[in-house]
Amino acid sequence: xxxxxxxxxxxxxxxxxxQNELGHRPGLAEIAREIDAPGxxxxxxxxxxxxxxxLTSRKxxxxxxxxxxxxxxxxxxxxxxxxxxxxxLTGCAFGLKECDQDHPCPLHYRYAPIRNxxxxxxxxxxxxxxxxxxxxxxxxxxxxxxIGSNPDKNIN
Amino acid sequence: xxxxxxxxxxxxxxxxxxQNELGHRPGLAEIAREIDAPGxxxxxxxxxxxxxxxLTSRKxxxxxxxxxxxxxxxxxxxxxxxxxxxxxLTGCAFGLKECDQDHPCPLHYRYAPIRNxxxxxxxxxxxxxxxxxxxxxxxxxxxxxxIGSNPDKNIN
DNA sequence: CTATTAAAAGACAAAAAGGTCTTTTAATTA
DNA sequence: TAATTAAAAGACCTTTTTGTCTTTTAATAG
Numbered sequence: 617x618x619x620x621x622x623x624x625x626x627x628x629x630x631x632x633x634x635q636n637e638l639g640h641r642p643g644l645a646e647i648a649r650e651i652d653a654p655g656x657x658x659x660x661x662x663x664x665x666x667x668x669x670x671l672t673s674r675k676x677x678x679x680x681x682x683x684x685x686x687x688x689x690x691x692x693x694x695x696x697x698x699x700x701x702x703x704x705l706t707g708c709a710f711g712l713k714e715c716d717q718d719h720p721c722p723l724h725y726r727y728a729p730i731r732n733x734x735x736x737x738x739x740x741x742x743x744x745x746x747x748x749x750x751x752x753x754x755x756x757x758x759x760x761x762x763i764g765s766n767p768d769k770n771i772n
Numbered sequence: 773x774x775x776x777x778x779x780x781x782x783x784x785x786x787x788x789x790x791q792n793e794l795g796h797r798p799g800l801a802e803i804a805r806e807i808d809a810p811g812x813x814x815x816x817x818x819x820x821x822x823x824x825x826x827l828t829s830r831k832x833x834x835x836x837x838x839x840x841x842x843x844x845x846x847x848x849x850x851x852x853x854x855x856x857x858x859x860x861l862t863g864c865a866f867g868l869k870e871c872d873q874d875h876p877c878p879l880h881y882r883y884a885p886i887r888n889x890x891x892x893x894x895x896x897x898x899x900x901x902x903x904x905x906x907x908x909x910x911x912x913x914x915x916x917x918x919i920g921s922n923p924d925k926n927i928n
Numbered sequence: 929c930t931a932t933t934a935a936a937a938g939a940c941a942a943a944a945a946g947g948t949c950t951t952t953t954a955a956t957t958a
Numbered sequence: 959t960a961a962t963t964a965a966a967a968g969a970c971c972t973t974t975t976t977g978t979c980t981t982t983t984a985a986t987a988g
Contacts, residue, residue, distance in 0.1 A: 617859070617860060617863055620867070620975075621975080621976080623865075623867030624867070626866060627866060627867065643934065644934075655978090657977050657978080659935075660937095660938095663935075666936090673934090674934085674985070674986095675933085675935045675986090676932085676933055676986050676987095677932070677934075677985065677986040677987065678933085678985085679933075679935060679985070679986085704773060709773050710783060711774070711776070711779030711782075711783065722902035722903075723893075723902065727893065730886060730889045730890055731773075733886045737879075737883065775946090776945075776947095777946080799963090799965085800965070810948080811947095811948090812949065813947050813948075815966085816947085816966095816967095816968095819966060819967080822965090822966090829965060830954090830955070830965080831966080832963055834956065834957095834964090835963075835964045836964080929988105930987100932985100932987080933984100933985080934983100934985085934986100935984080935985095937980100937981085937982070937983090938979100938981085938982100939979085939980080940977100941978075941979100942976080944974080944975070944976085945972100945975085946971100946973075946974090947970100947971080947973095948969105948970080949971095950968090951967085952965100953964100953965085953967090954963100954965080955962100955965095957961085957963095958960090958962095
């Protein structure tokens with residue numbers, strides 16, 4: 617689904633947020649170890665995110681990464697757009713440059729709802745919601761249990 | 773969403789099928805031109821698909837690509853698995869090696885339905901259904917209009 | 929102020945994806 | 959059979975992604 621860079625960024629930021637909530641500012645070595653990601657690469661990725669203003673860092677003893685407490689929740693969407701761009705959120709499954717209701721590719725009417733669901737997910741889920749309370753991880757009450765046209769075949 | 777290779781394969785096979793239905797066996801140059809893909813690269817991709825048994829080819833004058841008429845419909849799923857593997861169909865959005873109901877990542881319960889919908893789509897849509905009659909391209913009667921939890925924000 | 933700690937910066941490299949080109953092989957037609 | 963046509967094969971290249979490592983900068987503690 618996402619690029620490795622996006623995955624590491626997601627896991628890293630969620631871990632940082634969780635630790636921050638416990639009053640701890642984790643350093644790079646700890647973060648990379650805990651999220652099972654390559655250390656130097658993770659450092660480079662977090663560095664970029666700091667430069668882009670997604671989080672703050674402190675050098676030296678007692679240093680590490682964290683979010684300012686005044687920071688508003690960060691939607692996954694913002695992170696994804698910053699790390700890998702919008703192809704996954706707006707691109708055509710067939711690879712057409714123009715694909716919409718007026719010029720639909722053969723998959724459009726079945727793929728667009730899936731892409732919309734993904735857009736909705738990344739717009740509403742935030743690093744904070746994923747880090748805190750595990751709310752997003754809890755199975756929602758099954759009102760809208762399945763999506764797609766063949767609900768029976770779905771696996772979890 | 774998919775790799776370029778998968779996109780070219782999808783577009784190429786759909787075009788071949790459409791032309792076959794008209795009694796025509798298109799050659800590589802025509803295919804690449806019509807689907808707006810790089811010629812030599814498309815050739816390499818179709819070559820692999822021929823070797824894997826997805827379609828047939830003939831050399832020399834009047835040559836080109838086609839499906840045997842006895843061939844059963846080809847689900848997109850088979851093509852995707854052959855060209856880029858199963859990451860997009862089974863991978864965890866967070867990048868965890870193990871992610872299921874028993875060990876869910878923070879996104880699991882919201883992402884799994886989306887992935888299921890994608891699996892359903894690629895299992896039921898075939899090259900033939902996309903090529904013929906444009907059936908798949910027609911907007912379905914809106915019984916299950918939106919998926920995801922915030923239907924309002926959906927765009928098409 | 930010095931030693932230590934930890935991030936910043938950036939060079940470098942490996943792997944994968946994407947793409948080009950030439951030569952060879954096989955089929956058809958004149 | 960010779961000329962032509964078109965795919966097969968595979969070498970080669972470019973770009974992007976992923977990853978490693980060294981050096982520099984900044985902060986803190988003693």
